[in-house]
Amino acid sequence: MDLNELYARHQTSLIRAADTDDDSERDRHNAEADAMASCIEERRIARGARAAPLLPAEQV
Structure with missing residues (x-):
């Protein structure tokens, strides 16, 4: 899985989290x-790719 797919899955998870009223979901x-x-962070570092760090989901 490449970085773009990982970023897309990350964003999708955040959207789904924001879109539900169920706490456990x-x-x-x-x-x-x-x-x-x-x-993402592990792969980014391994490849020497520069990017801003991602915040934990609760802080978004």
Whole structure:
């Protein structure tokens, strides 16, 4: 999976989290977004790609 796909999945998880009224579903989507952010960060660093760090989902 390339960085663009990871960024897209991260954004989709944040949108889904913001779009639900169910707390457990929101937590699940935020956890998915945080996992994607960690994966993005690891791959970004490994490739030497410069980018602003992603915030944890609760802070978005």
